[in-house]
Amino acid sequence: MIFINNATIITQDKNRRIIDNGAILIKENKINDIDKTKDVIKRQNIRNAKIINGENKVVMPGLINTHTHLAMSLLRGFADDMPLEKWWFEKIFPFEAKLTAEDIYWGTLLGGLEMIKSGTTAFFDFYFFTDAIARATKELGLRANIGVPVIDAKTPEFATPRHALAAIPQIIKRHRNEPLIDFSIAPHMIQTTSLETYKKCKKTANKYNLILQTHLAETKGEIKYSIKKYGKPPAELLVRNKVLDKNSIAAHACYLNSKEIKLISENRVKIAHCPTSNMKLASGIKPLKELLAANATIGLATDSACSNNNLDMFEEMKFAALLHKINRQDPAIANAQLILDMATINGAKVAGKEKEIGSLEKGKKADIIILDFNQPHLLPTHNFVSHLVYSANGADVITTIVNGKILMEERKVLIADEMAILNVIRRKYP
Amino acid sequence: MIFINNATIITQDKNRRIIDNGAILIKENKINDIDKTKDVIKRQNIRNAKIINGENKVVMPGLINTHTHLAMSLLRGFADDMPLEKWWFEKIFPFEAKLTAEDIYWGTLLGGLEMIKSGTTAFFDFYFFTDAIARATKELGLRANIGVPVIDAKTPEFATPRHALAAIPQIIKRHRNEPLIDFSIAPHMIQTTSLETYKKCKKTANKYNLILQTHLAETKGEIKYSIKKYGKPPAELLVRNKVLDKNSIAAHACYLNSKEIKLISENRVKIAHCPTSNMKLASGIKPLKELLAANATIGLATDSACSNNNLDMFEEMKFAALLHKINRQDPAIANAQLILDMATINGAKVAGKEKEIGSLEKGKKADIIILDFNQPHLLPTHNFVSHLVYSANGADVITTIVNGKILMEERKVLIADEMAILNVIRRKYP
Numbered sequence: 056m057i058f059i060n061n062a063t064i065i066t067q068d069k070n071r072r073i074i075d076n077g078a079i080l081i082k083e084n085k086i087n088d089i090d091k092t093k094d095v096i097k098r099q100n101i102r103n104a105k106i107i108n109g110e111n112k113v114v115m116p117g118l119i120n121t122h123t124h125l126a127m128s129l130l131r132g133f134a135d136d137m138p139l140e141k142w143w144f145e146k147i148f149p150f151e152a153k154l155t156a157e158d159i160y161w162g163t164l165l166g167g168l169e170m171i172k173s174g175t176t177a178f179f180d181f182y183f184f185t186d187a188i189a190r191a192t193k194e195l196g197l198r199a200n201i202g203v204p205v206i207d208a209k210t211p212e213f214a215t216p217r218h219a220l221a222a223i224p225q226i227i228k229r230h231r232n233e234p235l236i237d238f239s240i241a242p243h244m245i246q247t248t249s250l251e252t253y254k255k256c257k258k259t260a261n262k263y264n265l266i267l268q269t270h271l272a273e274t275k276g277e278i279k280y281s282i283k284k285y286g287k288p289p290a291e292l293l294v295r296n297k298v299l300d301k302n303s304i305a306a307h308a309c310y311l312n313s314k315e316i317k318l319i320s321e322n323r324v325k326i327a328h329c330p331t332s333n334m335k336l337a338s339g340i341k342p343l344k345e346l347l348a349a350n351a352t353i354g355l356a357t358d359s360a361c362s363n364n365n366l367d368m369f370e371e372m373k374f375a376a377l378l379h380k381i382n383r384q385d386p387a388i389a390n391a392q393l394i395l396d397m398a399t400i401n402g403a404k405v406a407g408k409e410k411e412i413g414s415l416e417k418g419k420k421a422d423i424i425i426l427d428f429n430q431p432h433l434l435p436t437h438n439f440v441s442h443l444v445y446s447a448n449g450a451d452v453i454t455t456i457v458n459g460k461i462l463m464e465e466r467k468v469l470i471a472d473e474m475a476i477l478n479v480i481r482r483k484y485p
Numbered sequence: 486m487i488f489i490n491n492a493t494i495i496t497q498d499k500n501r502r503i504i505d506n507g508a509i510l511i512k513e514n515k516i517n518d519i520d521k522t523k524d525v526i527k528r529q530n531i532r533n534a535k536i537i538n539g540e541n542k543v544v545m546p547g548l549i550n551t552h553t554h555l556a557m558s559l560l561r562g563f564a565d566d567m568p569l570e571k572w573w574f575e576k577i578f579p580f581e582a583k584l585t586a587e588d589i590y591w592g593t594l595l596g597g598l599e600m601i602k603s604g605t606t607a608f609f610d611f612y613f614f615t616d617a618i619a620r621a622t623k624e625l626g627l628r629a630n631i632g633v634p635v636i637d638a639k640t641p642e643f644a645t646p647r648h649a650l651a652a653i654p655q656i657i658k659r660h661r662n663e664p665l666i667d668f669s670i671a672p673h674m675i676q677t678t679s680l681e682t683y684k685k686c687k688k689t690a691n692k693y694n695l696i697l698q699t700h701l702a703e704t705k706g707e708i709k710y711s712i713k714k715y716g717k718p719p720a721e722l723l724v725r726n727k728v729l730d731k732n733s734i735a736a737h738a739c740y741l742n743s744k745e746i747k748l749i750s751e752n753r754v755k756i757a758h759c760p761t762s763n764m765k766l767a768s769g770i771k772p773l774k775e776l777l778a779a780n781a782t783i784g785l786a787t788d789s790a791c792s793n794n795n796l797d798m799f800e801e802m803k804f805a806a807l808l809h810k811i812n813r814q815d816p817a818i819a820n821a822q823l824i825l826d827m828a829t830i831n832g833a834k835v836a837g838k839e840k841e842i843g844s845l846e847k848g849k850k851a852d853i854i855i856l857d858f859n860q861p862h863l864l865p866t867h868n869f870v871s872h873l874v875y876s877a878n879g880a881d882v883i884t885t886i887v888n889g890k891i892l893m894e895e896r897k898v899l900i901a902d903e904m905a906i907l908n909v910i911r912r913k914y915p
């Protein structure tokens with residue numbers, strides 16, 4: 056049992072309740088009670104609980120990163136400030152071609168450590184060497200959905216449709232005892248993956264009841280390619296072919312026409328919004344206002360540290376809000392509460408897990424982070440939600456709890472030997 | 486004497502030299518030597534020096550914030566996500582009208598602490614109650630230029646042109662023994678301050694050899710106002726009237742036509758670029774590319790925590806780079822080195838102090854910050870400059886040195902009692 060008391064709790068529940076002087080009792084992997092501290096104490100026996108003093112701290116749901124490639128943390132700062140094609144073909148692809156399963160394991164550990172230290176408790180990954188990603192994720196105690204990559208363009212054999220899709224049942228079987236890890240099928244994008252392959256992926260996804268995640272409508276080049284090859288832009292193409300539906304996540308979705316916005320919303324396709332990556336690569340700006348008006352479900356995401364160049368979801372929230380304000384020349388849009396929702400409860404909806412995570416409510420999984428608000432940049436506290444979106448950063452997170460287990464406490468990582476991992480990274484990737 | 490050794494030093498000198506395994510010897514308030522650690526040891530006697538181990542750390546010039554209003558930290562999160570006029574007239578102005586000199590003192594302490602903790606060592610401030618700002622700045626050991634506000638619109642009597650300008654010699658005299666504090670004259674903006682007042686301000690500035698700083702071309706409304714009243718947009722108006730020249734700083738400068746860009750560059754008017762504030766208030770986007778092509782001198786700035794909502798210059802660097810990339814749909818512009826220059830050596834040029842601060846070179850003032858690079862989000866280190874701009878944040882700064890004095894070491898503020906100040910803030914501004 057863990058008892059967090061005297062804290063300001065941002066529940067992100069249906070009423071977006073903020074509890075002053077609140078407490079949470081965690082039993083096993085779940086939130087057993089949450090309310091004013093005095094009320095929880097009145098009705099619960101907390102004698103054997105580990106006590107966490109929440110004074111001058113903010114307690115909130117762990118952040119959910121709906122699209123990343125953790126192992127690409129190895130490419131952080133490897134290629135910046137260059138045109139997209141040059142970035143891909145001259146720098147990223149040649150580097151990636153040399154990566155081994157062991158590299159992916161270490162890269163995922165590195166990215167996972169960064170997530171723990173910046174308050175992300177659940178994420179969607181998508182990269183080569185699924186088993187290595189799963190192994191690192193499991194060792195760090197994070198909640199994850201790992202996409203098995205499928206790609207037609209020049210690629211390692213195991214990522215070709217034939218091999219990748221055939222491997223799915225074995226992958227699921229190998230990791231069936233890992234309660235925090237799910238898998239998905241991850242066709243790469245329309246320029247590297249044919250419509251036929253997309254359809255095969257969706258068929259396999261349906262067979263095993265898996266989410267399908269893909270890159271969609273990230274760049275103008277992609278739209279042009281799709282229209283030229285298929286006569287339709289990619290969102291329309293993939294929705295009309297029933298590849299994208301309510302069990303699908305489209306990452307980026309910068310370029311959507313009004314027909315596509317309607318299709319995506321009607322078919323309840325989920326969206327992972329990556330504003331920082333889209334800005335850094337200058338790929339495009341999502342029509343957020345129209346998507347929201349159409350009631351689309353949008354989660355927030357960092358993309359990889361190779362195009363960001365970190366995995367800090369607090370920073371991502373600020374970029375999301377400010378990008379849309381300046382883009383529409385309207386300071387009132389993309390308000391703080393809406394953006395915080397994207398990073399928490401709406402991220403859970405994207406994952407189809409809104410009954411389990413994304414808010415702090417009785418019975419939900421204990422994915423919880425605690426921020427130190429006793430700092431100059433977080434005072435005074437006129438508005439806690441504003442501070443989380445506009446003033447905080449990942450380093451303000453002092454404690455990270457996933458599924459009832461404390462992964463980091465007072466900035467010290469407990470689940471793994473952080474310094475040993477960083478030493479390996481420094482030695483292997485100088 | 487302070488001896489920092491075995492560090493990666495980002496000098497920001499003329500050649501943008503990066504020294505691996507480098508050392509800096511600080512004597513009194515200056516950099517006495519800087520080179521490879523072995524070379525500095527060979528030629529210097531460091532026996533009585535305080536040693537700072539720079540292993541896995543990055544040492545760089547303290548950041549220079551060329552436009553802020555520290556005391557407005559008291560309004561952090563007080564008003565967000567609303568139209569600009571509503572923000573000003575319904576929220577900010579009424580709150581400001583009640584602020585006393587004591588409030589400004591505490592607000593400046595709060596903002597100053599945030600700067601120390603996020604690596605800013607010098608700044609331009611601009612707010613009511615000059616003496617209170619100077620007192621707090623002095624107590625924190627920061628380097629500052631404090632603007633004496635001048636305004637025609639409804640304002641406290643001391644900020645009216647007659648009183649404010651008459652008070653200048655006394656203000657200078659009262660603080661003449663404070664080597665880190667300069668003053669400037671700060672007419673507010675063209676909508677609240679007449680051309681006549683601007684001219685008087687410039688006359689006084691010339692008389693006492695002071696910088697003139699002002700808000701310029703921040704919003705479309707300001708441009709319209711100026712054209713309607715004076716037949717010219719504000720930059721053209723103020724340059725042609727010799728108010729803005731090489732001893733002037735224009736904050737924001739979002740809206741400049743090509744004639745104005747030419748005028749600003751030819752007259753060497755300095756610019757303080759506030760991308761985060763401009764995005765959050767949706768005011769506008771500076772024509773950065775054209776200004777750079779015209780060889781304008783541009784420093785970086787956070788503006789106040791009321792429109793940002795923090796004072797983190799590392800975050801500001803990332804916003805600057807990414808805003809211009811997405812705005813021009815070109816990932817190659819606003820590269821990391823250019824943005825780092827804005828926050829360091831070019832900030833020093835804006836302040837007219839490029840011979841004293843802004844880079845780490847022998848003989849320059851010891852304004853130095855040290856970042857802990859032994860962290861997941863800063864590895865591997867393919868590119869240090871990229872990491873500073875795209876991956877780091879203010880919390881990575883562990884040691885802050887101004888004028889040879891250590892203000893913070895290993896995240897502990899030495900120059901003031903941080904917790905005592907935060908307790909006062911929490912009590913006075915609940």
